[in-house]
Amino acid sequence: MLLIIDNQSSFIKTFKRNFLSEHNIDYIVFDHNQPINLSSQAVVDGIILSGGKGNPYQPLNLTTNFIALMNYDVPIMGMCLGCEIIAVAYRGRIKKMDLPMNKKELVEILVPEDPIFNGLNKPKIQIKEKHSYNIYELPKDFVNLATSESSPFEAIRHPEKPIYGFQGHPEVQTADGLVIMKNFLSICDIPFKR
Numbered sequence: 472m473l474l475i476i477d478n479q480s481s482f483i484k485t486f487k488r489n490f491l492s493e494h495n496i497d498y499i500v501f502d503h504n505q506p507i508n509l510s511s512q513a514v515v516d517g518i519i520l521s522g523g524k525g526n527p528y529q530p531l532n533l534t535t536n537f538i539a540l541m542n543y544d545v546p547i548m549g550m551c552l553g554c555e556i557i558a559v560a561y562r563g564r565i566k567k568m569d570l571p572m573n574k575k576e577l578v579e580i581l582v583p584e585d586p587i588f589n590g591l592n593k594p595k596i597q598i599k600e601k602h603s604y605n606i607y608e609l610p611k612d613f614v615n616l617a618t619s620e621s622s623p624f625e626a627i628r629h630p631e632k633p634i635y636g637f638q639g640h641p642e643v644q645t646a647d648g649l650v651i652m653k654n655f656l657s658i659c660d661i662p663f664k665r
Contacts, residue, residue: 473498473661474507474515474543476536478523478552482599486642490652494663504532507539517546517659520553522640526567526604527552527559546633546659551602554636558627561610568621572600576639578619578626585616585628587635589654596647598625598639605638633658 473491477483477500491498501507503523509515520536527533536556540547549557555565575597580588598619606624609615617626622638629635635655641648656663 472513472515473656473659474509474518474539475500476503476518476520476539476553477501478503478521478533478536480521480523480551482550482601482640482643483519483521486644486652489644490642490649496656496661496663501535503535505535507535515543515545516661517655518543518548519642519655520547520549520556521642522551522553522601525552526565527556528565540634544632546655547635548655549634549636550640550642551638554627554638555604555606557629557634557636558606558610558613558624561613561629563606563610563613564608565604566607567604568602571603572621574600575645576600576619576621578617578639580617580626582614582616582628585614586658587616587626587628587651587654589657590650591647597645598637598641598648599643599645600639602638606636 605622612630614628619625627636641651
């Protein structure tokens with residue numbers, strides 16, 4: 472089962488409706504300020520921390536994100552705010568950008584052999600960007616997977632665990648983004664129709 476922490480992202484709502492449901496993927500959603508209340512029989516295979524407004528330093532109630540991140544030993548992907556939560560949780564730093572982003576952007580892949588990029592076979596991809604903050608100090612030992620004009624750390628990965636962060640929104644169903652999301656489900660061993 473895929474556990475989704477929804478930080479009030481319209482993109483994740485569309486992704487659930489247009490991808491997860493169509494591919495018959497078992498998932499459960501908890502709001503960012505709602506306790507994770509799962510049956511003892513529930514098996515979580517992967518976690519998504521969605522995008523949303525604000526940032527991890529503001530007095531929002533993002534506790535559920537940190538609980539999911541630190542208490543489950545499964546693959547995790549954070550997008551936008553979810554990526555920033557991962558960075559802050561592991562003692563990286565984020566900052567407010569001079570101008571907010573709201574467009575598709577070319578992202579240069581720095582580590583093409585990472586399994587999250589399987590099947591892309593190109594040095595640059597397009598990802599939807601919609602954020603006002605970005606990572607300016609990578610957590611210690613994290614791997615910088617990709618960079619863009621607006622974000623030096625566009626995609627990151629934990630050095631030992633399959634924990635990924637994307638500053639942009641691969642869940643927005645661009646061709647490149649869908650490949651990334653399918654790769655993440657494969658990393659989680661979650662079956663889906665290709």
